[in-house]
Amino acid sequence: MFSKDKVTEIFCTVDDFCKEFDLRIKELKQVQVSGEKRYRNRCLSMSDSEILTILICFHLGAHKTFKHYYQQIVQDHWADLFPNNLSYNRFVEVQSRYFVVMALFLKEKGLGKCTGISFMDSTTLKVCRNQRIHNHKVFKTLAARGKSSMGWFFGFKLHLVCNEKGELLSFYLTKGNVDDRNPKHIKKLTEQLFGKIYADKGYLSKALWEMLFADGMQLITKVRKNMKGHIMELKDKLLLRKRAIIETINDELKNLCQIEHTRHRSVNNFIMNILGALIAYCFFPKKPSLNIEEVKVNQLSLTIA
CATH class of the missing domain: 3.30.420.10 (Ribonuclease H-like superfamily/Ribonuclease H)
Structure with a gap:
């Protein structure tokens, strides 16, 4: 497994992009129409940058299954880096929400x-x-x-x-x-x-x-x-x-x-x-x-x- 410094480096790069992405969303977000049904938008205990970093770092390590990687590395060895980590089942449920963010990150920051x-x-x-x-x-x-x-x-x-x-x-x-x-x-x-x-x-x-x-x-x-x-x-x-x-x-x-x-x-x-x-x-x-x-x-x- 690579060092924590590499994880921090990836997190900083992803976090800068997530902040830019949030600003774009706020600019494009329209005012909610009065009378429209409102839905709860409860925030996760982990930030978007942390979730994306964990998804990326899995492919840089030696673990073959994501479950062992998340339980042994993220929740154990990286507990100080991700103190508010989600349970494994919850993480698997919410990871698909970040498809758009990951696709844009790959297009703007990843491709040469x-x-x-x-x-x-x-x-x-x-x-x-x-x-x-x-x-x-x-x-x-x-x-x-x-x-x-x-x-x-x-x-x-x-x-x-x-x-x-x-x-x-x-x-x-x-x-x-x-x-x-x-x-x-x-x-x-x-x-x-x-x-x-x-x-x-x-x-x-x-x-x-x-x-x-x-x-x-x-x-x-x-x-x-x-x-x-x-x-x-x-x-x-x-x-x-x-x-x-x-x-x-x-x-x-x-x-x-x-x-x-x-x-x-x-x-x-x-x-x-x-x-x-x-x-x-x-x-x-x-x-x-x-x-x-x-x-x-x-x-x-x-x-x-």
Whole structure:
């Protein structure tokens, strides 16, 4: 488990954002109409910043289950940091209320900026073993069967885009049977991007290339063995070999941040788990990155990675 100083650092960052968020809500909140039915809005003993910090720190630790993490770490070792902690059952009930806050925090504070060099890939999120597909109930009407390079699975796909610094730029969640080249989802995934996007052969599509080119982006992938070769700049060849950076990010999200597991009991907590894992990755002190330098030799620009 990481130090309490790291927990305090995360709490300060989250608390500053929560204060800004509360000010926005107060500005947008309208005066309640007279005669309208009023509802109780009882405040929790824990602040929003404390709850968000606990959700994020879970994905930075070594615990596999949230229950053991909350009871052993939050209520025991971090009792001085969170003196007014809720019971485990109550915490699980209220955590889904903070979906909007976590999504905005990830968008404004977590995601990086596009530099013109982006890497795109998708990873599977299995919700159960293949032997239990027929007995699965939580995501029965939401998840779908799909096939990846590792075989068939039942669940969802998480589409990610990162830059050469290892910072996440965009993400998108779809069913497991959705094609990676689906133009509708790719358009939403690349709304704020520009420059060149490097991807694997799974994104090889003339229609997709033309759509991205019309939006000011260039999709660069390897060609299949039965296709004719095409001219590619040396810079693009070198960067295409470094596409493993986003596969490393997918591996860290699964093995370190626990973005994938088969113990979900509600859809809301599944979404909160994904947001928490993505935010936790943004707090990593060291991310997989490329050391890129441009050297001009005889008026030719070469990229050394």
